[in-house]
Amino acid sequence: QEGGEGVKRGYLLYGPPGTGKSSLVAAMANFLRFDIYDLELTEVRSNTSLRTLMVGTASRSILVVEDIDCTIDVCNRNREAGGEAADQSQNHEEKVTLSGLLNFIDGL
Numbered sequence: 001q002e003g004g005e006g007v008k009r010g011y012l013l014y015g016p017p018g019t020g021k022s023s024l025v026a027a028m029a030n031f032l033r034f035d036i037y038d039l040e041l042t043e044v045r046s047n048t049s050l051r052t053l054m055v056g057t058a059s060r061s062i063l064v065v066e067d068i069d070c071t072i073d074v075c076n077r078n079r080e081a082g083g084e085a086a087d088q089s090q091n092h093e094e095k096v097t098l099s100g101l102l103n104f105i106d107g108l
Contacts, residue, residue, distance in 0.1 A: 008054075010105035025064055035061040041071040047100030054104055068101065 013021040029036045037057065044050050057063060065071075 008107035010107055012105060022064075022066075025062060029062050033060070037061055037063050039063050039065045041065055041068065041096055041101075044096050047096055047103075050096050050100055050104050054107075071096075 013024065015021055025036065028034070035058065039053065041050075044053065054063070
């Protein structure tokens, strides 16, 4: 956009291996002349760190997160609902949560 903040968009590509998800991203980046960054969520320590990474990313770039389902521990959400020990919920706060990831995809 001219004279304003650029639009950030999040897309979730889903499908079995070998169906062209990565090829589609590479083709989009090539066509638009965008840089591609591969984000390894296991290296991100918290939702705050994830947000900092997104804000610090240059415009005209594509962030790729492969195998999200393997990197986010969705089970912690169920454990907290069951009322397990407080030390587990404190440990959970130090990780990227499902909510944090969804906000990241939404561009918040």
